[in-house]
Amino acid sequence: MDRQLFHTELEIANIVTRLHSVLMTIPDIGSTNDGMILGEIGEIHCFSAPGKLLAFAGLDPFVYQSGNFQAKKTCMSKQGSCMLRYALMNAAHNAVKNNTTFKAFYDAKRAEGR
Template sequence: MKDSAQNSFGISINSDVFKMQIHLLFEQISLFEKQLIEIETMMIELSNRQEHFLTTISGISDVTAAVILGEIGSISRFERPGQLLAFAGLDASVHQSGDFTGSNTKLSKRGSPYLRRAIWQAAFGASFHAPALSLYYQKLRDRGKAHGTAVGAVARKLTHIIFAILRDEKPYQPRIIKEENN
């Protein structure tokens, strides 16, 4: 394999310089990976100093919980879950001009992009692994909603759950409501 690679570079002039550049790039990547591990470890350590219960939700890892906590700060800043939803930019934006009001709504994307991304990633995982949220996701998909729309709805529901967990300081207890067929 190494012999094939040595003969496949295609540039015969100054190949030692290119070898050195590649070697240095590998060293930089290795350093970045080590630093990333150190940063993630520190984030988890700082996050675990608080009793937040966010990791009781399937889809929220220690690192995601640290990002969410870092972006939200104190939950007492928000009186209602809708305010947290707006801060994360997961609320619907209204397109209107004069008497015209658009019917296609999209995410407002105002507020913290880091919080929005963390909640979106957690919602993506929860859509498939958290019992109540995956049931909700599947119900939306069965109604014909697109994947992204369904994940967005799960993200909004997850934001309400995050608000309640941080406000009440209690672990997540999923409630699965099964529909009865009469």
């Protein structure tokens, strides 16, 4: 089983390398994560706005409101592709964990209450 997994990961790395993906320029995004993101998005030009890609991933904010009530916090809708959402969250987590520039940006946003 380990041999089959190794060959599958090697094939993914070869395909991603041939695609010359710009995602591979981001530190700590491996070929498996890159392959998952590219595979789920497909042709990126099909999304006319960044917000549409965000919604497709299910990372868009979901606002709770009813009548005069409006929630103070929002959460992500999680209505899109769970595989794309997983790959993006995993990539972001790895970047924050292993890269000081991304960690500083993340910490600054957390300090703002985001």
